[in-house]
Amino acid sequence: MTTVLPPRVWDNPEKHFVSALSSPWYRTVTTVNSVLVKATNDFYAGRDIIPVLMPITVSSVSSPMGLGSDSLPVDIELFGERTFLADSMQFQLEFMLRHDVPGAYYIMPTFRGEDPDSTHLNQFFHSEAEIVGGYEDVLRLVEDYLRGLCGALLASAPATAALGSVTESLAHLEAMAADARFPRLTFAEAVKVLGGRHVVEKAPGAPAITRAGEQELIAHAGGPVWLTHPPHLSVPFYQAVDDSGAALSADLLMGIGEVVGSGERHGTRAQAEAALATHGVRPEEYEWYLQMKEDTPMTTAGFGLGLERFLLWVFQHDDIRDLHVMPRLKGTATWV
Numbered sequence: 244m245t246t247v248l249p250p251r252v253w254d255n256p257e258k259h260f261v262s263a264l265s266s267p268w269y270r271t272v273t274t275v276n277s278v279l280v281k282a283t284n285d286f287y288a289g290r291d292i293i294p295v296l297m298p299i300t301v302s303s304v305s306s307p308m309g310l311g312s313d314s315l316p317v318d319i320e321l322f323g324e325r326t327f328l329a330d331s332m333q334f335q336l337e338f339m340l341r342h343d344v345p346g347a348y349y350i351m352p353t354f355r356g357e358d359p360d361s362t363h364l365n366q367f368f369h370s371e372a373e374i375v376g377g378y379e380d381v382l383r384l385v386e387d388y389l390r391g392l393c394g395a396l397l398a399s400a401p402a403t404a405a406l407g408s409v410t411e412s413l414a415h416l417e418a419m420a421a422d423a424r425f426p427r428l429t430f431a432e433a434v435k436v437l438g439g440r441h442v443v444e445k446a447p448g449a450p451a452i453t454r455a456g457e458q459e460l461i462a463h464a465g466g467p468v469w470l471t472h473p474p475h476l477s478v479p480f481y482q483a484v485d486d487s488g489a490a491l492s493a494d495l496l497m498g499i500g501e502v503v504g505s506g507e508r509h510g511t512r513a514q515a516e517a518a519l520a521t522h523g524v525r526p527e528e529y530e531w532y533l534q535m536k537e538d539t540p541m542t543t544a545g546f547g548l549g550l551e552r553f554l555l556w557v558f559q560h561d562d563i564r565d566l567h568v569m570p571r572l573k574g575t576a577t578w579v
Contacts, residue, residue, distance in 0.1 A: 247271065247408040249565035253572065260578040269568045280350060282395030283370060286388055291449065292346030292372060295339050297332045299352065299475040303528050305398045305479060309362075311338045315356030327355035333481070333545055334532050336373035337508060341539045346374035347402035350550065351558040359572045361562040362454065362499045364551060366571040373545035378483075378491040378507040382469065384389065385495060385503055388548075390423035396557065413570075419467075425495065427469040428460060438464050449476040457500035466560035467497035480518040483507040491544075498556030501564070512537035 250262035250269075263269050284294065304316040304327050306455045317328040330353055339347040353369040373390075374380060376417070393416045396402045406413060433452060434442055441456025452470070460468055472489040475482065480515070482490040492506030509515040518527045526533065551566045564570065569579050 245403045245409060245411055249260045249560075249562070249567060251562070253570045254575055256576045256578040259570065261312050263568050263579065267405075268565070269407065271409055271570055272554070272566055274401050274405045274552065275396065276550070278395055279553075281394055282392050283348070283350060283388075285395070287346070287348050287372070290346065291344075292348055292374065293339075293344050295336070295347045295349055295372045296365060297328050297335055297349055297385055298327070299330050299354075300326045301332070301335070302326060302528060303334060303532060305333050306480065315495075317354040318354045330355060331369065331371065331372065331547055333371060333547070336362065336371060336533075336545060337541075337543055338535060340373060340375055340541065340543055346372060348372035355574075357474075358562060361564065362552075364563055364567070364571075365573045367552075367563075368550040370548040370550055371545065373543055375541065375543055377494075377542055377544050381505050381507070382523040384494060385505055385546050385548075386423040390420055391444055392553070393417075393420040393423070407559070409536070410557075412559075415559070418559065424465045424468050426464050427471050427493070428464070429471050430473040430489070432549075433460055433470055436460060445449060446476065447475060450474060451477055454500050459501075461496050461498075464496075469494055470494045470501075475518075476522065479504070480522040480524055481506075481515065482508050482518075483514070485519075498559075499552060499561070502552045502556065503546055503548045505544070507542070507544040509536065511540045 247267045250266050252258040252262055255391055265373045287294065300321060314330055315329055318325055319328060326430065333351065334454060336347050348371060350370045354367050355365055357363060359365055370385065374384060397413065397416055397420055403413065428436065437456050437459055441453045441459065442450050445451050460470065471493040473492060475484045475488055475490045478490045478492050480516035482492040485491055490506065494501045509518060515533055515536055516526060519529065551563050555563055569577070571577060
């Protein structure tokens with residue numbers, strides 16, 4: 244039975260400071276996060292996928308202002324130079340794979356420029372990994388990872404005790420820990436399931452399914468579901484494409500909607516250059532990325548999991564702003 248509710252005062256810095264110190268809700272968030280971070284490290288250690296340290300500024304954002312972009316970059320002036328706060332370090336993870344490792348991962352803050360709401364944060368924690376391999380390899384990695392996270396939560400007495408006070412049941416964790424193989428719907432199949440509803444055209448040839456549509460697809464599948472093979476103009480330029488021209492990418496929908504984004508990357512400079520042109524993105528800012536693919540062509544794939552969106556599903560909750568002990572919301576001051 245749910246006995247602990249969130250204070251929901253993140254829009255008032257002084258009140259939030261007081262509640263974050265004493266509220267059992269935020270202590271539960273801390274307990275669960277600690278289990279998830281340890282479980283992440285244990286999971287990758289068993290696969291020889293190495294942890295890497297990354298800066299928080301980048302010269303080339305992974306969601307540029309072009310076709311397929313799904314976020315607004317955050318630019319700052321640092322020491323008199325214009326740079327960006329990291330929206331993802333995927334490109335840098337690809338770089339690390341050139342050090343002859345089978346995979347690399349991190350958990351670190353990510354910055355986005357959109358206004359926050361119940362499903363979106365300006366700063367959130369990103370669990371990202373990149374591996375040597377392709378599309379099917381990374382989808383299997385995501386499924387194994389989620390099964391491992393759920394298993395770790397269930398094996399932790401402090402976590403299960405804390406979660407028992409904020410959610411009605413742990414059955415969703417038990418189900419995923421037992422079997423994390425999810426059904427798949429291609430983008431074209433999903434549009435048919437929706438009967439054409441909840442589909443918007445971001446640009447010519449770049450359709451997208453709305454959050455309401457994602458909810459219908461989750462209900463249709465009876466739980467988490469992969470939304471695969473979108474039109475290549477609907478995703479950022481770096482995703483590889485199949486013979487039909489669809490992107491070799493997939494979003495895992497669960498809880499509030501997209502929780503994981505994944506995909507295979509272009510292996511060569513020529514492929515990446517062609518994608519930049521098709522997406523209307525200037526190649527100059529990505530010269531180092533293109534040079535890397537020219538000097539060391541490689542097939543890699545990776546994913547990013549928004550930790551707070553996963554927590555929303557774990558908590559069976561409906562507002563992501565309740566899941567930051569130390570919130571950083573656009574337009575709202577902070578005390579801690």
